[in-house]
Amino acid sequence: MLANRIKAIPPSPTLTITAKAKAMRAAGEDVLSLAAGEPDFDAPEHVKEAAIKAIKEGFNKYTPVGGIPELKEAIVNFVKREYGLGYDPEEVLVCCGGKQALYNLFQVILNPGDEVIIPAPYWVSYPPIVLLAGGKPVIIETKEEESFKLNPQDLEAHITPWTKALILNSPSNPTGSVYTKEELEAIAHILKGKNIWIVSDDVYHKIILKDEIKWMCIASIDEEIRKRTFIVNALSKTYSLTGWRIGYLIGSKEVIKAATRLQSQSTSNPNSIAQKGAVAALNGPQEFLQTWVDAFKRRANRLMEMLIEIPNLSCFEPQGAFYAFPNISAYFNKTITDSVKMAEYLLEEAKVAVVPGAAFGKEGFIRISFATSLEVIEKACQRLKKALEKLK
Ligand code: GLU
Numbered sequence: 001m002l003a004n005r006i007k008a009i010p011p012s013p014t015l016t017i018t019a020k021a022k023a024m025r026a027a028g029e030d031v032l033s034l035a036a037g038e039p040d041f042d043a044p045e046h047v048k049e050a051a052i053k054a055i056k057e058g059f060n061k062y063t064p065v066g067g068i069p070e071l072k073e074a075i076v077n078f079v080k081r082e083y084g085l086g087y088d089p090e091e092v093l094v095c096c097g098g099k100q101a102l103y104n105l106f107q108v109i110l111n112p113g114d115e116v117i118i119p120a121p122y123w124v125s126y127p128p129i130v131l132l133a134g135g136k137p138v139i140i141e142t143k144e145e146e147s148f149k150l151n152p153q154d155l156e157a158h159i160t161p162w163t164k165a166l167i168l169n170s171p172s173n174p175t176g177s178v179y180t181k182e183e184l185e186a187i188a189h190i191l192k193g194k195n196i197w198i199v200s201d202d203v204y205h206k207i208i209l210k211d212e213i214k215w216m217c218i219a220s221i222d223e224e225i226r227k228r229t230f231i232v233n234a235l236s237k238t239y240s241l242t243g244w245r246i247g248y249l250i251g252s253k254e255v256i257k258a259a260t261r262l263q264s265q266s267t268s269n270p271n272s273i274a275q276k277g278a279v280a281a282l283n284g285p286q287e288f289l290q291t292w293v294d295a296f297k298r299r300a301n302r303l304m305e306m307l308i309e310i311p312n313l314s315c316f317e318p319q320g321a322f323y324a325f326p327n328i329s330a331y332f333n334k335t336i337t338d339s340v341k342m343a344e345y346l347l348e349e350a351k352v353a354v355v356p357g358a359a360f361g362k363e364g365f366i367r368i369s370f371a372t373s374l375e376v377i378e379k380a381c382q383r384l385k386k387a388l389e390k391l392k
Contacts, residue, residue: 035355043239075250095249116166119140163194
C-alpha cells in the first residue's frame with residue numbers, strides 16, 4: 001500500500017522519545033526528560049512582540065517562496081557578523097527549519113546512487129533525508145578517543161567516484177565535539193580539487209561551552225572551499241524558537257534557485273509571522289544569548305560532575321551544543337544488550353528519558369540533553385546512577 005521510499009524510513013527517534021516522555025508526564029508519571037533537543041528558555045520578548053505586530057498588521061499572505069527580502073538581508077548580515085563571510089541574498093533560501101534546508105538541498109543535488117559521507121555519531125535525520133533523495137549514506141565511524149571527529153585518512157579512504165557530499169556538524173549533535181581550525185584545514189585539504197559538496201550544519205554554532213574554543217565553519221578556510229560549502233543554520237537553537245520552524249540554506253546560487261523551485265512545489269514560503277519574528281531576532285539585541293550559554297555551561301559542568309561519579313561510565317566532555325554522549329556499554333547484560341534496550345530500561349526503572357546511541361549510528365552510548373534545569377539534571381543523574389547500580 002505504501003511507496004517503497006517511505007518503507008525504509010523510521011520516525012525521527014528524537015522526536016518520538018521526546019513525545020513519549022511528554023505523554024507519560026501528562027498521564028501523571030514522574031518522568032524526567034533528558035531527551036528533548038531544544039532549549040528550555042522562553043523566546044525573547046522582542047521577538048514575540050515583532051510576531052504579534054505582524055499578526056495585528058495583517059501580515060497573513062504568502063510571502064516570496066524563499067523568504068521576505070528583509071529576512072534574507074538579516075541572515076546575510078548575521079552570517080557576515082558571525083562567520084566573517086559575505087553572501088548575496090540570492091545565495092540564501094529561508095526554509096521551515098534547518099531540517100527542510102537539508103531536505104531541499106539533498107533533493108536537488110543527489111541523483112540515484114550518489115553517495116553522501118556522514119561521520120557517525122550523526123544527527124538522526126541525515127541518513128533518512130539522504131535516502132529520501134535517492135542517495136546512499138556512507139557512514140564513517142569516529143572514535144570516542146578521537147573526540148568523535150572525522151579522521152582525514154578515513155575520509156580519504158571513503159571517497160569514491162560517486163561521492164557527492166560530506167556532512168559536517170560542529171558543534172555536534174549528539175557528542176558536543178567541535179572541530180578546530182587545524183582539523184577543518186586537514187579535512188579541506190583532502191577535498192581540494194575534488195568535485196564534492198560540503199554541507200556544514202551549524203545549528204549549534206552559538207552554543208560553545210569552553211572559553212578556549214573558537215568555533216569556525218569550514219567555509220571560512222578559503223574561496224575554493226567556500227564555493228563548495230552549503231551552510232545550514234536555523235533560529236531554533238540559537239534563539240529558542242524550535243516550534244517557529246525558521247532555518248536557512250546558503251550556498252551556490254544555482255542550487256539555491258533549484259531548491260527554491262522545489263520549495264515552491266512543496267511548502268511554499270516559511271510561515272509569514274515567524275519570518276517577521278526571525279528578522280527581530282537576528283537584527284535585535286544579542287547580549288541575552290551569553291546568559292543562555294552561561295546557563296548551558298553550568299549545566300554541562302554539573303552533569304559531567306555527576307556522570308563521572310557513576311562507576312564504569314565514560315563520557316567525552318562536550319565542547320558545544322547541549323548534549324552529553326556517555327558510553328554505558330559496561331552496563332549491558334544478558335537482557336539489556338544494546339542502547340535501545342538500555343533507554344527502555346532507564347525510562348521504566350528510573351523514569352528518565354534519554355535517546356539511545358543506536359539512533360545516532362553509535363551502539364553502546366546514550367544521548368543526554370542538558371537543555372533543562374539544574375534541578376532536573378541532578379535528580380535525573382541520581383536516578384540514573386541508582387538504576388545502573390541495579391544492573392551490576
Ligand atoms: N535536533 C533536535 C534533536 O536532535 C530536535 C529533534 C529533531 O528534529 O531531531 O533532538
